[in-house]
Amino acid sequence: MENTKFGCFFLVFLGIFSATLANQEKDRITWLPGQPENVNFAQYSGYVTVDKSAGKALFYWLTESPSNPESKPLLLWLNGGPGCSSVAYGAAEEIGPFHIKNDGKSLYLNKYSWNKEANLLFLESPVGVGFSYSNRSSDLYALGDSRTAKDAYKFLVKWFNRFPQYKHREFYIAGESYAGHYVPQLSQLIYRRNKGIAKPEINFKGFMVGNAVTDDYYDYIGTFEYWWTHGLISDSTYKSLKTACLAGSSQHPSIVCNTALEMADSEFGNIDPYSIYTRPCNSTASMKRSLRGRYPWMTRAYDPCTERYSNQYFNLPEVQLAMHANVTKLPYPWSTCSDIVGTYWSDSPQSMLPIYRELIAAGLKIWVFSGDTDAVVPITATRYSIDALRLPTVNNWSPWYDNGRVGGWSQEYKGLTYVTITGAGHEVPLHRPRQAFILFNHFLKDRSMPSRSR
Template identity: 55%
Template sequence: MPIWKWGFLLFVFVSVRCSVTLSVSDPISEQKLDQVSNLPGQNFNVDFAQYSGYVTVNEESGRALFYWLTEAVEDPASKPLVLWLNGGPGCSSIAYGMAEEVGPFHVNKDGKSVYLNPYSWNTVANLLFLDAPVGVGYSYSNTTSDIFTNGDKRTASDSLQFLLNWLERFPQFKGRDFYITGESYAGHYVPQLSQAIVRYNKENTESPINLKGYMVGNALTDDYSDHVGLFQFLWAAGIISDQTYKKSNELCDKESFIHPSRECDQITDIAYEEMGNIDPYSIFTPPCSANGVTKRLFKRKWHKVGHVGQTYDPCTEQHSTIYFNLPEVQNALHVFQSNNTTRRWATCSNAVNLHWKDSPISVLDVHQELISAGLRVWIFSGDTDAVIPVTSTRYSIDALKLPTVSAWRAWYDEGQVGGWTQGYEGLNFVTVRGAGHEVPLHRPKLALVLIKNFLAGTSMASFEQVIESKTSVSEQVSGF
């Protein structure tokens, strides 16, 4: 059984036909129509503007992608624009990136209210979330067959068209420093969209998209490396048997993650049966339990946290599912609804995933092209993930055969090791200690440190820098 069956999808998105005509052509007026004044269950004020709605990417078929923009908390006009993408394929960036990782609003246990995330990435950037492709989250198409014909190529093409059209609605972001971030299957989306932008910009000298770089975490990158690293991680962690480890390397070394052979499927099944009832996305945190009974493996168990300081809650995906299906929430976010059809929001679309059309076995060639184009490229990895583990990422980076420019070392935050890092010619690699598949979920503060350094183009703090910083502060204090 491939990772996407036991990981990324259980909820089915039901496609409905719906259409809308926007008669207003003035960008400022269009922005006002998309402005979100207050969310249901938001019992606090915020100092930033936010907008959500749809951008049509194909008029003929009626494909429209849903977005949510939260401007930077302070001086948004001076801050870059950062796009966040979740993967799957078929999972919502609103469900994960916004509601439990890097967004300013996270959902409470009651499923009816939200709280403010103090480690939101909109403290350092204007943050844009996109549900792509159509059929994911709130995004839709008036042509039902579009839901069953998604793939990597059309996702990149539609996402590029989204950006071009969205910038017409938000012209204040034209030419602004722009970065793309994401995780998991966005290991395909992020570099592929970056490639599409770079190629578009070569042919259009007055392009409004000023792409500076991209960063992706626990990313599906190269099927061979990802398989080898996966089973090595499981074996080294003492999770699977010697026999299964040996057999998996024989049967899965040249297999696709999306469409594996029956033999690879079977040995992967065995590996995860041996793993037992733990969460493969974060092997040291508890899995979700319902009514006192732990859910079986291969069920989707994306973890979420409550308020900072609250007891860890691994079941809060259920809370988001309740919240984003509330009519008042959908109205506040300008979600188009049909009076004749009940439309259920889901964290991931089984229909999109099962009918995925094209998925290259590797995007290493895309990374090579973009490194040569001079983009800032960072790859990060939570080191407790058994889905696309740190070993897989290291094998993929090694396959790029890039010269090392800074040796492997620990990096620090507030005097504690935050992870490890190594610099390559054109690429920076960072691990985050104790983080699972969703790094900003389990280590939100360290993830904020990560995005700050990425946007600034500075290396993660070394022990010597920590000492120097403390010494400098001590000297300043003694000087008063």
């Protein structure tokens, strides 16, 4: 009898294991159009249904590490907007192993891809972003922070069931811009769901955010100060902004605040606020809207033409076929940012600082970084938010070095590390890929940024 029970159990286990392998293989990317020859890592992409009744599914792209992927952690990368694609930004022009050539048809390897240190999971979230979809169109008009976090959590639970080899593996979350909301909120949800579980399947260890929307009040103070101290706006506009905007919300600014913001925008002139010292792409056909929903008055954005290449590449039928994407034949083309999602955003808490306090107390690893040439979520805004946490300093503000040159500055607090990257704009890994790679390496190892003596 015992042997019979064991045999039945073994057959059930074998059936589940075989089905899991089959689902993984169904998502395996065997070859991407325009992919270089010397690719030595596995990659998968496809859909995970997060609400069967609504036909709601999120699209992911996993690029494993080329060396010893089974021993490396898993990193989930999220872009913000709300409404912008992590495939377009995080994967295709920042930390992913492939970047797109200017022909919009072929790829080249990113020398400083973060998949050398971790397995990278890119998620297009929420529904309506990129290839992610819902068959219930009303879902696109009822999105917000809370819904996004809950759907992302459902995605992770189901994704780990599809890829059980990643269960119990060290897991981190990173992102930038409005992901300064997504990342802490998803982190909090995972942390709370893991409470009381001795060995959680999602072995969450910490998060990292860059040029991150954090707190409406401090973001405004720091942003206006950055504009003024960098000569982007007049004295009178600076005073108007402080008078009109600080009492309100950046998600829903008052009429008077909007007037002041529009005046500031006109005084900027023809510069790129996402990277104030960078010459923008001559083409205006595609403009990044990483914070379009958050700051609707900010009409220009960083566009070194990479978005145009993404729009070409990910709309190619052969690319979508290779990535198991657009299986429902969406009635609109893939785009870097959704025109709908950010416009109808309904839920955006004014501050993430209470979540920081909770997760710092929990002992999670938390790093925050800033590119210092970004005028949209500038270094001053982030410093004001961190200062508001009133954390004890462990290591004082000091420069860190890359090959003898200052790469930026850092300060270590009890429970949080803050790092700046000199010369980088809103998308740090795009502007300073080598320095961003060094940052990620030290984050994973929880080591201080390199000093001159190293």
